[in-house]
Amino acid sequence: MALVNLDQVHKYYGDLHxxxxxxxxxxxxxxxxxxxxxxxxxxxxxxxxxxxxxYQEGGIVxxxxxxxxxxxxxxxxxxxVGMIFQNFNLFPHMTVGENIMLAPTIVLKKxxxxxxxxxxxxxxxxxxxxxxxxxxxxxxxxxxxxVAIARALAMNPKVLLCDEITSALDPELVGxxxxxxxxxxxxxxxLILVTHEMNFARDVGNRVVFMHQGKVWEEGxxxxxxxxxxxxxxxxxxxxxx
Amino acid sequence: xxxxxxxxxYSDVFFSGLLTTVELTVLTTIxxxxxGTSCASIRQYGNKxxxxxxxxxxELIRNTPFIVQLFFIFFGLPALGVRLSPWEAxxxxxxxxxxxxxTEIIRAGLASISKGQIEAAKVLGLTFRxxxxxxxxxxxxxxxxxxxxxxxxxxxxxxxVISQISVEDLTYAANxxxxxxxxxxxxxxxxxxxxxxxxxxxxxxxxSIGKRLFVYREAP
Amino acid sequence: xxxxxxYDILRNLLFATQWTILLxxxxxxxxxxxxxxxxxxxxxxxxxxxxxxxxxxxxxQGTPLLMQMFLCxxxxxxLGYEISAWGAAILSLTFFTSAFLxxxxxxCIDTLPKGQWEASRCLGMSFLQILRYIILPQAIRVAVAPTxxxxxxxIKGTALASVIxxxxxxxxxxxxxxxxxxxxxxxxxxxxxxxxxCYPLSxxxxxxxxxxxxSR
Numbered sequence: 001m002a003l004v005n006l007d008q009v010h011k012y013y014g015d016l017h018x019x020x021x022x023x024x025x026x027x028x029x030x031x032x033x034x035x036x037x038x039x040x041x042x043x044x045x046x047x048x049x050x051x052x053x054x055y056q057e058g059g060i061v062x063x064x065x066x067x068x069x070x071x072x073x074x075x076x077x078x079x080x081v082g083m084i085f086q087n088f089n090l091f092p093h094m095t096v097g098e099n100i101m102l103a104p105t106i107v108l109k110k111x112x113x114x115x116x117x118x119x120x121x122x123x124x125x126x127x128x129x130x131x132x133x134x135x136x137x138x139x140x141x142x143x144x145x146x147v148a149i150a151r152a153l154a155m156n157p158k159v160l161l162c163d164e165i166t167s168a169l170d171p172e173l174v175g176x177x178x179x180x181x182x183x184x185x186x187x188x189x190x191l192i193l194v195t196h197e198m199n200f201a202r203d204v205g206n207r208v209v210f211m212h213q214g215k216v217w218e219e220g221x222x223x224x225x226x227x228x229x230x231x232x233x234x235x236x237x238x239x240x241x242x
Numbered sequence: 243x244x245x246x247x248x249x250x251x252y253s254d255v256f257f258s259g260l261l262t263t264v265e266l267t268v269l270t271t272i273x274x275x276x277x278g279t280s281c282a283s284i285r286q287y288g289n290k291x292x293x294x295x296x297x298x299x300x301e302l303i304r305n306t307p308f309i310v311q312l313f314f315i316f317f318g319l320p321a322l323g324v325r326l327s328p329w330e331a332x333x334x335x336x337x338x339x340x341x342x343x344x345t346e347i348i349r350a351g352l353a354s355i356s357k358g359q360i361e362a363a364k365v366l367g368l369t370f371r372x373x374x375x376x377x378x379x380x381x382x383x384x385x386x387x388x389x390x391x392x393x394x395x396x397x398x399x400x401x402x403v404i405s406q407i408s409v410e411d412l413t414y415a416a417n418x419x420x421x422x423x424x425x426x427x428x429x430x431x432x433x434x435x436x437x438x439x440x441x442x443x444x445x446x447x448x449x450s451i452g453k454r455l456f457v458y459r460e461a462p
Numbered sequence: 463x464x465x466x467x468x469y470d471i472l473r474n475l476l477f478a479t480q481w482t483i484l485l486x487x488x489x490x491x492x493x494x495x496x497x498x499x500x501x502x503x504x505x506x507x508x509x510x511x512x513x514x515x516x517x518x519x520x521x522x523q524g525t526p527l528l529m530q531m532f533l534c535x536x537x538x539x540x541l542g543y544e545i546s547a548w549g550a551a552i553l554s555l556t557f558f559t560s561a562f563l564x565x566x567x568x569x570c571i572d573t574l575p576k577g578q579w580e581a582s583r584c585l586g587m588s589f590l591q592i593l594r595y596i597i598l599p600q601a602i603r604v605a606v607a608p609t610x611x612x613x614x615x616x617i618k619g620t621a622l623a624s625v626i627x628x629x630x631x632x633x634x635x636x637x638x639x640x641x642x643x644x645x646x647x648x649x650x651x652x653x654x655x656x657x658x659x660c661y662p663l664s665x666x667x668x669x670x671x672x673x674x675x676x677s678r
Contacts, residue, residue: 050365071370078367089362093380093458102376103366135458155366305614305660306653307621309632314653317645395524402526406625413528420536427537434525434533441524 001064003028003159003190004049009058011044018044019055020214026207028158031191033201033222036211037237042194045211046161049192050074050081063158078107082152086164088144090136090151096123097132100151108155115154122150126180142173146180159190166197178204198241202226210234246428252419259415260436266411267398267444270333274340274397275348275390281341282348283374296345303342309403311335316407332404340397347389351382384456391448395441402437412436466642472651478634479655485620485630486659488552490613493559500564501571505593515564522561528622530554535626551623559616566612570605571597607674611667614660621656631655 002025011019018041026032034042047053049060051067051074060067063080067073090099100119104110110118123129126146136144145165152160162181166174178197182204185191195201201208201222208225210218212233218225229235249256285296303311315338316331326334355378363373383390405414416433420426453460466474500518503511522530535550545553574597582592624633635652639645 052361052365071364074364075367075369078365081365083362083365085358085362087356087358089356089358091359091362091377091381093384093456095458103368106372106376107367137458151366301661301664302653302657305618305664306656307618307632309621309624310635310649310653310656313632313636313639313645314649317639318649319646321644321646399524399526402528403622403625413526416529416532424540426540427533430529430532430537434529437526437529438521438524 001061002026003030003063004192005059005061006045006049007059007061009045009048009055009060011041011048011053011055018214019048021058022216024209024216024219026159026190026192028190029188030207031185031205032193032207032209033197033205034192034194034209034211035196035198035201035237036217040211041214042211043163046163046192046194049161050077050083052083075107078103078155080158081161082155082157082159083161084145084148084152084163084165086168088136088141088148088168090144090147092136095133095135096128096139096147099136099147100154103151104154118154119150122153123147125153125183126150127176140173141169142176145169145177149177149180149184153184159192160184162191162193162195164194164196166195196241198226198238210237212237245425246432248423248425249419249428249432252415252423255415255419256412256432256436259410259412260440262410262414263398263401263412263440266329266333266336266401266404266409267440270336270340270397270401271394271444273333273337274394275344277337277341278344278348279379281345282352285345285349286352287370287374300342300345303339304346308335308339308400309406311339312403312407328404328407328409331407332401332409336397336401336404339400340394343393343397344390347386347393348382350389351384351386352378354385355382380455384452384459387448387452387456391445391452394448395444398440398444399437466638468647471638471642471644471648474634474638475631475648475651475655478629478631479659481628481630482617482620482632482656483659485548485551485555485623485628486613486617489555489559489620490616492552492556493616494563494609496556496560497563497567500560501567504564504568505571519561519565522557523565527554527558527619528625530557531622531626547623547626547628550626551620551628555616555619555623558619559612562612562615563609566608567601567605570601570608573604574600603674607667607670610663610670614663614667617660617663618656 004024004026006022006024009019009022010017022045034045036042044053048055049062049067051069054069062077065073065077065080067077091102094102097116097119100122101112101115104115104118105112120129120132123132126149128143128146128150131139131143131147136147139147166177169177174197178200181191181193181200185204193205205222208219208222209216210225218229218231218234225234226238229238281296281299284292288296312331312335315335316326316328319326359377359381360373363377368376401411402413405411405417408414412433416429420429423429500515504515531550531554534554535545535547538545538550578596578600579592582596587595620630621632623630624636627633631652635648639648642648
């Protein structure tokens with residue numbers, strides 16, 4: 001069974017039909033880029049995968065567990081699904097180290113020394129080993145986002161959801177974050193990204209999912225799909241962003 | 243002419259009154275903020291019914307004078323079989339009063355925390371209680387800290403009224419002294435100065451606590 | 463002993479409410495006049511004036527209103543100035559109200575961006591013209607909601623005048639309590655009347671605040 005399974009997922013905001021029957025299977029180790037215009041439902045789709053948004057019909061199973069918005073479910077899911085946000089959402093009153101150690105100590109109940117060992121290792125991994133005792137607001141946006149990645153990794157997730165994680169960054173800082181992602185992809189991490197970075201989607205990603213009007217409009221191997229789009233909508237979209 | 247020297251022999255009266263006021267202030271500040279924090283959390287994150295109950299509590303207290311609340315608790319409640327000593331009645335009245343005002347203030351702090359912070363805690367697997375205590379409270383308090391401090395001082399100064407139900411606080415001491423030596427102006431002036439000192443001290447204490455709590459604001 | 467019916471109690475309380483309202487109005491008018499004068503003085507940007515006003519605010523915000531009333535009432539008469547409870551109440555409430563209003567209004571003027579002063583000066587306007595045409599119209603819009611909100615504190619503050627013997631709502635409440643021995647009923651009624659006076663103002667202040675924030 002695939003790591004992430006979406007089966008005919010429908011979501012409504014009141015009368016608004018946002019997701020119209022999404023089927024998607026994502027295997028372990030895949031790097032999937034979800035692209036599309038704003039309002040196409042791509043972020044909503046991502047947020048349904050870890051219970052941040054409720055869906056009304058269909059089913060989502062991640063790592064063998066059914067996804068609902070029940071608090072308990074979301075918390076159990078936190079062990080297998082990590083998420084990184086556009087606005088970093090680091091906790092401002094905690095040092096970088098404390099940010100990363102928080103969930104391992106109070107959710108996974110690891111002893112402090114163990115959590116600290118993990119935190120330092122994860123920080124090394126994103127190239128910020130020396131920032132352990134800094135406060136988030138003293139860091140650049142790119143550094144903050146790398147800390148957010150380290151924080152998610154510290155929970156040892158099976159899949160990482162990235163919601164437009166480079167959109168709030170100054171252009172010169174985008175590269176350092178993508179480099180970390182690329183490294184993770186090489187190590188076999190399953191990544192699902194909502195992104196506008198077409199080059200990254202093509203060079204690092206295995207698969208592209210193009211969302212349009214709440215549906216998966218087109219999907220396939222990233223190289224093939226981006227160089228040879230089938231539908232007019234995708235052609236237009238690629239023309240607009242490149 | 244003013245004769246402050248006449249007051250010296252009453253310094254122990256003033257001191258014991260001061261002690262009572264300080265004692266009550268420390269106790270009710272802690273309890274009041276605890277009540278305010280709980281009610282603000284309910285008001286911001288609770289269900290409709292509990293939100294409504296909190297709103298009614300807050301509006302009732304904010305729109306009636308403290309002295310009437312005090313008289314109601316001290317004189318009125320015994321009719322329902324609740325008999326309280328002046329000290330107990332004062333403590334309850336002050337706590338309820340600060341609780342209501344701080345509910346409004348702290349809620350504004352909670353409202354200033356972005357939804358993203360709460361979501362980030364959620365996807366890391368924190369329970370809502372953990373999210374509140376570990377993630378939300380400190381930044382929320384930082385936002386409204388000056389207003390909260392001012393309110394605590396206002397309530398401390400308002401406590402002068404409890405002398406009216408014979409709690410032997412600082413104001414009670416002032417009344418006692420002036421009734422004995424008829425130096426009303428001097429007696430009240432000294433007392434006013436002591437209250438002013440208390441306000442400054444309370445603000446100072448809060449600021450040093452704030453420095454520890456919000457260390458991330460000052461970090462290099 | 464005279465028997466008091468519920469009607470008698472209510473009638474007496476409502477009669478006393480007039481004095482509460484009158485005292486509130488007097489204090490509010492007195493307080494805002496003083497605050498207005500102080501605010502105007504503040505605008506001169508004289509350092510000495512600033513620190514004097516600062517001291518005034520600290521003094522009256524840092525001591526209990528009750529103590530201010532005692533000083534005005536017992537204190538002044540000890541010093542040889544005869545003053546009625548009514549006079550002492552108005553005087554002390556005026557100090558109290560002005561100290562808070564001057565702070566509130568300072569905040570309102572300070573929220574206006576500095577660029578407003580600079581831009582007006584560049585247009586060749588005089589200090590008074592800037593004040594009259596640029597600053598005040600904007601500051602007043604910001605100030606209305608918190609000022610209305612503070613009027614609630616003034617009404618509640620008048621309750622302390624009962625302690626120095628001024629016969630208003632709270633005082634009549636304690637008198638009726640002594641006469642009827644029905645504290646629960648009497649103080650519930652007193653609280654309800656205060657609530658009916660204050661709550662509409664609180665509500666109005668909130669509406670004004672929303673309206674202002676909405677239009678910005």
